[in-house]
Amino acid sequence: MGGGFQFLDILFFGAIAVFLVFRLRSVLGKRIGHEQKDARRYADYRLNPDKAANDSKRDDDKVVALPDRSTPERTANGDRNAPAGEPETIEATPAGPLDAGLAQIRTADPEFSKESFLGGAKAAFEMIVQAYAAGDVGALRPLLSNEVFDRFKGAIDQRKKAGETLATTLVGIKSAEILEAGLQDRIATVTVKFVSEQVNVTTNAAGKVVDGDGSQVTTVTDIWSFARNTRARDPNWSLVATRSPN
Template identity: 30%
Template sequence: MDFVVQIIILALIAAFLGYKLYSVLGRRAEHEEETLGRLPPPSQSRDASALPARDRAQPTGEQTAPSAMERAMSAVAPGARRAVQEIAAADRTFEPARFIEGARSAYGMILEAFWQGDKETLQELCDDGVYESFAAAIDARVEAGEVVSNRLIRIEQAEITAADFSAPMAHLTVRFLADIAAMTHDRDGAMIAGSLDDAVESDDVWTFSRRVDAAAPNWLLESTDAA
């Protein structure tokens, strides 16, 4: 009988100790779960600047994306980039890529105006010296009774090859590689030069200029040459 009583007492003691152990560990576990539940996931809580160098390093072979300046300079020859950057610093509206687009348009408009004898358009797009040369060539062509039927087929390439900035004047030289179909007739309509069936590759070097402090954004053609 005493043996049975001892077993019952030991069982009660074990139950009591088990209850106390649960009350301590169980609450601690619940507290840790609540604390972890309030923490952000590791990817949000780790600051990249605090990572070890090996964690910040890019995987082998991964290429960094080109910067905005590198993309802007893609159509600028290396030797002209410093002056182009100086122009961009002096004129916040200047962007090399946008300038190239405008130069391509101007190239086509000026050639078309010259072929058609449109002096008004030429005067708007060229400085006085270039305009006078174009106008003289048009007058000579008219006097000779010649009519041109040229057509710009495509501009293969346009690149800023040289630049100069002497405040406030900016000068940019662009090399154009283009295909042009050309044909000239005399006053009687007979073809005297060229062919509209065969395009001729044209390699032109044009220089544009602008005062960076001017209100008007227009660049004027100041010289033409052949490469």
């Protein structure tokens, strides 16, 4: 009788042990599987780092990467470094119309330079102002376009008919600034703003001052446009338009 109860006790506890083994296996089996996978990945990394990196990439395929909001690190001189793997970009300051026009002229005429042009423009300004005051149409002819020459000559002829004389003293050119530049077909055009100091006196046939003051220096602003055919052998520019500032 006692032996029978012992046999039943053994069966009962044995069933409990089997049940616990299956429960533990069902729980621990998943963890062991992941641990084995990690162990294999570590072993692969030790033997073949490239293969291990590719495996990790496949595991992360379903991960959505967020934009990198981290602040770029500063270098020793205070500059910011671009994020790793991205080329550093430098934004170029866009050229204005004037720079673009000057570049077009330099393309058509490689010998053109802003500095040398302004030097020649100042010299031409002085020659034209003095020749106009003196009524020297021969000196004006090669410096002016046909249209401008006709206007200048007309004013000179009118002055002579009136018996008037214009005396101009160019004290100096305070500034010469390029306002516009461009290329149309073969014709290059550059517009310059001249600010000069002048003494202008107009007298009649009797020598009486009818305009101006010989003791007063006046600041005069002129806006002149020069043009040149870039295909022509003649390197000289001609005055093609004049105007006063608005």
